[in-house]
Amino acid sequence: MSRKKTAEEYEKTFAFRFFRWLSGEKDPYIGNVEMQPQKKYEPDHEAALRREKEHDAIMDKVYDTGHNRWLHLFHRLYQTTSVLFCLFLIALLLVTVSYLPANGTVTRPVNNEVSARYIEKGLEETGAVNIVAGMILDYRAFDTLGESHVLFVATITVLILLRLNKTEKDEAEVSDRRFEPKNDAILQVVATFLVPVIIIFGIYIILNGHLGPGGGFSGGAVIGAGLVLYLNAFGFKKTERFFTEKTYKWVCFFSLSFYCLAKSYSFYTGANHLHSVIPKGTPGAILSSGLILPLNIAVGLVVACTIYAFYAMFRKGGF
Amino acid sequence: MSAVEWIRLIIGCLFILVGMVIFFTELFGVFHFNYVLNRMHAAAMGDTLGISACLIGLMIFSGLNFTTLKMFLIIVFLWFASPVSSHVLSRLEAATNDNLSSHCEIYEDVETLERELAAAGKDGDTEKKEASVS
Amino acid sequence: MKESIYHPLFILLLIVLSFMLLVCLIRAVKGPRVADRLMAVNMMGTMVMVMISILALLLREGYLVDICLIYAMISFLSVVVISKVYIGIYEEQHHYQEDAEGGNADECS
Structure with missing residues (x-):
């Protein structure tokens, strides 16, 4: 019995495809990268x-x-x-x-001894090499808490203003974005590689907030941008498999309440002159500077959700 | 300065010079062509090759540390993302231009294109054979 | 690194790159199509990336290269998003114009 393969079997093997590619008979792009025609939409x-x-x-x-x-x-x-x-x-x-002191007096907040104290004693009191991170998340953590809440409130406000009812939502959702190019093959393949890279880079920026420039806000913006790229490449249906309103609610709730509780512990021990158990660690290590690393993570999550939410709300009217 | 440092300086300068030449060519090409799809050929060249040459030169200047690795990551990211930008931009141009057929040929479907290519291939072969015979 | 050689070299490169950046801006302003302008802005982003990397070596701050990577990401993302939205709106206007010329009523949306 001959061991030669039939023509159909040979066409399925790897060697056939390899030699065809080598000789250049078949153009690899024809039939592969054109976009399929979209479904026609009939308005009701x-x-x-x-x-x-x-x-x-x-x-x-x-x-x-x-x-x-x-x-x-x-x-x-x-x-x-x-x-x-x-x-x-x-x-x-x-x-x-108008009750603030005038420009140039000694009592004006710019000229008093606070900024000198932050710069001189910032490293040893907070344990963070990046004294800006030490300032916004340790000395002035209450202000940053207010800022995170402002982001959350802004998202909720825009959601109220742009919200559609259920019936309006289905009609508007189809009619607003039906002419956009969907399912671009090249963009999808590249997005499957690039989105994890971008998200990992955002996580790197968040985790290194206390060692160098970065922190929760910029890292969260990068993660949000990665989610926006995923949404643009794959569409709303696939993104809603893992990011819905419920996700947004729970992520923001947990981040903000964790921030509140953690900082309350610090305020309690600081105001009553108790010793707090959170270690400051050695400056320069990643697990150092007390609460700054967890608070960075919380702020980063809130910012990422906010950026994605704003984009989705302006494109779709909800998320 | 030791010889190694001189060599590093020379090679790094060479790469950066090549990168700058590519950037100049890209800039000249963007102004020379008269339609946006042609200009995009020139622009895409600078976005991938030009910046890679410049960054490799800077990597050689910087030596072996973390900054070099990050620059390499930039090169990898740009090599994935820049061609997709060009593809998306050309789709934008093809979708929004009403008289596109005055600038390039448009085929209705894949079979027409394949037939044209096969016909062009056959004509090219016969021309070559005639040239070699005569 | 010998300062006396690298420092003027970097400054020269920065000057040349900034000049090329301004020339790119002319194309962004002049270009008759939308794709011209987007492409010019993308090119400007690329040249800015090289400038930031040179600055990172000039000032010996390794963290500026992170900003460079973010620039790459932002320019790519902006091209993708703007193209998608613009194609959608253009075809929608086109569709409504054709409907109006054909005599059909526009849908209420």
């Missing part, structure tokens, strides 16, 4: 009209928007109250600012 006019009519009917029956004077009154009251409140807040802040 009757469903949209029906939804509008239902919405108008509900507003009319339940709220009686045409004749309800309480509604008009509340609207006017809301507008005037909001303007008055803004003016009051502006006036209050300006008056407070």
Whole structure:
């Protein structure tokens, strides 16, 4: 019995493909990199009209928007109250600012002894080689807590403003992005390599916050950018397999509450002159400077979620 | 200065010089061509080869430390990401240009293209044979 | 590293690169198509990356190379995102124009 392979079997082997590539008979790009034609989208006019009519009917029956004077009154009251409140807040802040010392006096916060103390004793009191990280996460950790909460509040505010209802969401989601190029093969292959690299680089920046420039904010921005690249390459369906509203909620909740609890322990021991068990370590090692490393991680997670959330909200109206 | 340092200086300068020449060529090409898809050929050359040559020269200047490794990581990242940028930009141009057929040929599907290429290949072979005979 | 040789060499390279950067800006302003401008900005990012690496060696700060890597990432990401959004909006406008010329009603979205 002959050991020669039939033509069909030979075409399946590696040697055939290798010699074909070597001789250059078959162009490797034809048939491989063109984009498939997209599915045509048929707009559903009757469903949209029906939804509008239902919405108008509900507003009319339940709220009686045409004749309800309480509604008009509340609207006017809301507008005037909001303007008055803004003016009051502006006036209050300006008056407070005018109490600060004038430029050049000794008591002005820029010229007093605080900055000299931070620079001289920063390393030995916080244990961080990067005294900026030591300052924002050890001396002034309360301000950084406020900043992380500001990021969270900003995301929630934009979510409230841009939020769509469930029915509107399905219609708008299809119509807003249906012309975008989807499933680009080259971009997907490169993204499978690059996104882990970018995320690992972001983690490296976060972990090295206390040893050099970097920290939670910049590292979190890099991780957010990696997630945005993944979203652009693969689309919303695949990204929602691992990042949904629930993920965002739990990640932010855990990060911010961990930050609060950890810093509360520091405040408690510091205010009562107790000895805290968190070690400062040797400066220059990665596990040093007490709480700065965990707090960097918490801040980084919040920032990454915020950046991805903003992008997804402006593209889709929710996430 | 010892001989090793001189050699390092010379080789590093050579690489950086090559990189600069590539950057100049890229810049000249971007201004010389008259359509964006042609200019992209020149730009992509600088993005990958030009910056690699410059960074290899700088790596030689810097010696063996962590900075060198990071520069190598930059080169790897750029070699993956720059061609994809060019691909995405050319798709942008092809999708948004109404009179693209005045600049390049457009084929409707893959079979037409393959037939054209096969025909061109056969014509090229017969021309070569005629040239060799005569 | 002999300072007296490397220092002027780096300064010369920086001057040449900054001149080329300004020339790239002309293409970014002049280019008739959108892809021209995006491509010019990408080139400017690449030249800035070389400048940052040279600065990292000039000032002996190894951490500036991290910033360089972030620049590479940001320029790549911006090209991808802007292209995607622009193609989507262009084709949407095109589609609505064709619909309006054809006489169909636009959908309410």
